[in-house]
Amino acid sequence: MIISFTLNNKVISIDVEPDKRVIDVLREDLQLTGTKEGCGSGECGACTIHVNGESRLSCLMLAAQLEGKDITTIEGISIENKMHSIQEAFIQYGAVQCGFCTPGMVMAALDLIRRNKRPSRKEIREGLSGNLCRCTGYQKIIDALEAATGATDGGGPRTMKKGEE
Amino acid sequence: MPHTIDDLWEMIYGNQQAMIYAGGTDVLARYRSLTSRNLICIEDIHELKEIYQQDNLIFIGSCVTHTRLLESKIIQKHLPVLIHALKVLGSPQIRNMGTIGGNICTASPAGDTLPPLYVLGAILEIRSIDSKRFTALKNFIHGPGKNSLQKDEVLYGIWINIKQDFNIHHYEKVGQRKMLAIAIASLAALLKLSESGIIEDARLAWGSVGPKTIASEKINKALIGKTLTEASLKLIVPLIREAVSPIDDIRASAHYRKMVSENLIFRLLKYGGHNND
Known part of the structure; x- marks a missing residue:
């Protein structure tokens, strides 16, 4: 067909x-x-x-x-062979270990950001809730997205606040 | 892949053995074990993707995705109990694909939209090439994976009467984790609570604790006229114990499910009394 x-x-x-x-x-x-x-x-x-x-x-x-x-x-998703800013952030924040989940994570993140330009950490977690990673433990992935969407100044990973999971 | 309902009738007419699917999140998750690849996907049929209001009735086409429902102003305004359930259904990708009609026809005991649709008194419009019939959701689902669709029929849409004066729309799902979890037990509840805290009307339905959604007129009636207090909710615990018939499976034991079904009603206390938030 x-x-x-x-x-x-x-x-x-x-x-x-x-x-x-x-x-x-x-x-x-x-x-x-x-x-x-x-x-x-x-x-x-x-x-x-x-x-x-x-x-x-x-x-x-x-x-x-x-x-x-x-x-x-x-x-x-790259533009003229230049990586998307989300991909750059994943590299900068060490959000890639084995890399197998990364393409799916990036695509899910793009959908999230299209709907919500500046998601909170909680919203990032919800937006990525359909994607499993078995290496990095999600923190660095969330850090990367938080930085890429401008929610932090990109000052590096931070610890969880009380009440977050 | 039909794009109009007439295309679909033509396809079904020549091929009554075909399996119909919408978003594919259930049928295609079993892709490798499907005995036949004789499939028809109806997700692109435009008229099955509409949401509209007609006087006191809301129509939801069977192929409306969970994401579209969550975004719909009509649904947000009139059916908060359904919105609460949709928020914890699957994952963003599953909500972008899965449809309300699929959730109904799959007839899983754990279908997240079923308890809310049950308490909302959803009426299903079922069509074939030359017939149209309406049936209540509670009469449509017979048991796990079993519905009353005939070979030449499709679920066309869902009608919900919004002329209901319930002022509390409650939904809670207990799973092994927050997201992408199949419910261990869930409770949807609509309450009409007077200013003095008297329950004037109640409709409760439990998911995942029986072969199909569990609802009992006895429980609903027992709540009417009572104040929303721990003591009055305790009185219906034996009725819940009697109504649910959960199974043991990989997610939870029947005993645990029974206990959770009972405990879930005490969450309703947060809506009662003056010293609660």
């Missing part, structure tokens, strides 16, 4: 089985391996992409659902 959609700002048409999962279409047919598969059942967020600007899980979508949609993957 021929499916046409916009992928990272380029209109493309591909011939693919309509019941193939979008994560597999991206990684196998389109060689976009930035999007990761963790659980394959919607619990870990590693496969997060944007569909018409909203974060969605590419492991829970089939190819036919791509028709006519505007898709952005982690490969599509």
